[in-house]
Amino acid sequence: GESVGLHLPTLSVQEGDNSIINCAYSNSASDYFIWYKQESGKGPQFIIDIRSNMDKRQGQRVTVLLNKTVKHLSLQIAATQPGDSAVYFCAEMGGKLIFGTGTRLQVFP
Amino acid sequence: KAGVTQTPRYLIKTRGQQVTLSCSPISGHRSVSWYQQTPGQGLQFLFEYFSETQRNKGNFPGRFSGRQFSNSRSEMNVSTLELGDSALYLCASSFPGFPEGELFFGEGSRLTVL
Numbered sequence: 001g002e003s004v005g006l007h008l009p010t011l012s013v014q015e016g017d018n019s020i021i022n023c024a025y026s027n028s029a030s031d032y033f034i035w036y037k038q039e040s041g042k043g044p045q046f047i048i049d050i051r052s053n054m055d056k057r058q059g060q061r062v063t064v065l066l067n068k069t070v071k072h073l074s075l076q077i078a079a080t081q082p083g084d085s086a087v088y089f090c091a092e093m094g095g096k097l098i099f100g101t102g103t104r105l106q107v108f109p
Numbered sequence: 110k111a112g113v114t115q116t117p118r119y120l121i122k123t124r125g126q127q128v129t130l131s132c133s134p135i136s137g138h139r140s141v142s143w144y145q146q147t148p149g150q151g152l153q154f155l156f157e158y159f160s161e162t163q164r165n166k167g168n169f170p171g172r173f174s175g176r177q178f179s180n181s182r183s184e185m186n187v188s189t190l191e192l193g194d195s196a197l198y199l200c201a202s203s204f205p206g207f208p209e210g211e212l213f214f215g216e217g218s219r220l221t222v223l
Binding site: 032034041042043044045046049089091093096097098099100101102 | 113144151152153154165167168199201209211212213214215216217
């Protein structure tokens with residue numbers, strides 16, 4: 001069935017390093033993808049999105065890569081900071097909006 | 110401007126009861142969507158309303174319903190509550206579309222069913 005999964009439930013990185021959060025999706029008809037960040041006690045916050053006609057999109061310190069061949073999405077965070085500590089969700093839209101289960105990013109000094 | 114406001118923030122109900130949650134979107138936003146978040150299932154889409162009409166719906170039973178008023182405020186209702194309905198219910202608003210563009214989430218209503 002349709003699903004959006006994540007390879008790692010928890011990712012620990014050192015402050016200043018780059019972080020890569022991965023996401024697999026199974027619906028080849030999905031044409032829009034979104035990354036969200038959720039801090040403890042708060043609602044999700046939009047980070048960046050990408051359409052299926054693109055394979056890369058950059059924001060401020062973040063880059064999303066889309067590989068439609070293997071149905072893989074990744075979020076790269078440059079120079080990870082303590083404030084980046086949160087749970088990160090990917091989501092796909094292909095008729096229905098489906099969220100991944102989330103990856104917890106822990107940043108240590 | 111004010112963000113998305115959800116009320117109540119916390120509530121406790123017992124099995125069989127019903128509950129109504131409220132969401133006030135950001136001023137000017139006409140799309141309101143609802144989500145259920147649980148540790149086991151993660152974040153799941155419930156439904157989305159635009160101009161008082163339900164445009165999109167997730168895979169939830171008919172016990173879950175919603176509506177949107179002319180001022181874009183929205184409510185969701187869960188009838189005949191089950192233990193598994195315990196969750197954080199999140200509301201998000203956007204302008205103009207869904208889900209494209211930025212969804213602005215509220216802090217949620219945490220429902221506990223005993």
